[in-house]
Amino acid sequence: MGYALSQQLSISLLPLYLRGCPTNIMSLKPSPTFIAAYLFVIGLQFGIMHIQQTKGPKYLIPKRFRAQQYNYLQTFIDTTDLESGTLTANAPETGEECVICMYTLRNQVNNEMQPMPNMISNTYMRTPCRHKFHQNCLQNWMRVKLECPVCREVLPPFETDE
Numbered sequence: 460m461g462y463a464l465s466q467q468l469s470i471s472l473l474p475l476y477l478r479g480c481p482t483n484i485m486s487l488k489p490s491p492t493f494i495a496a497y498l499f500v501i502g503l504q505f506g507i508m509h510i511q512q513t514k515g516p517k518y519l520i521p522k523r524f525r526a527q528q529y530n531y532l533q534t535f536i537d538t539t540d541l542e543s544g545t546l547t548a549n550a551p552e553t554g555e556e557c558v559i560c561m562y563t564l565r566n567q568v569n570n571e572m573q574p575m576p577n578m579i580s581n582t583y584m585r586t587p588c589r590h591k592f593h594q595n596c597l598q599n600w601m602r603v604k605l606e607c608p609v610c611r612e613v614l615p616p617f618e619t620d621e
């Protein structure tokens with residue numbers, strides 16, 4: 460902020476001097492309207508800069524204009540109970556576990572080994588490094604750090620559709 464401020468000020472002061480000081484090298488008339496408008500613009504710039512620093516650089520950009528977010532969510536149809544059924548392509552392997560809670564990733568409705576109701580779902584999250592987790596487990600983890608719990612790869616932020 461300190462550097463940006465001094466840089467901004469040195470850029471801002473020249474026109475103020477040219478239009479505000481009665482005797483200046485350009486012999487321009489002092490213009491209070493110009494100075495008021497100019498100060499307003501500078502204030503606006505600092506306001507935006509402040510918002511970007513406190514809320515993050517993308518805060519003012521509407522969601523649809525932002526860069527495409529990484530899509531963590533994977534849904535699959537678990538057809539293990541159906542005799543003829545085959546698993547959809549992105550279904551986790553049988554016995555594949557979420558390393559955060561150590562429970563299986565596969566949907567197991569009516570299985571008492573699956574203690575949390577939010578895990579009875581055909582949705583899981585897959586990181587760019589192709590590690591798989593329960594949605595709730597990884598989202599809770601990512602509130603603490605944006606790093607893969609398995610391989611420590613940096614994770615892009617997860618944004619839900621608000």
Ligand SMILES: [Zn+2]
Pocket residue numbers: 557558559560561562592593596
């Ligand atoms: Zn889990």
Ligand SMILES: [Zn+2]
Pocket residue numbers: 586588589590607608609610611612
């Ligand atoms: Zn990983």
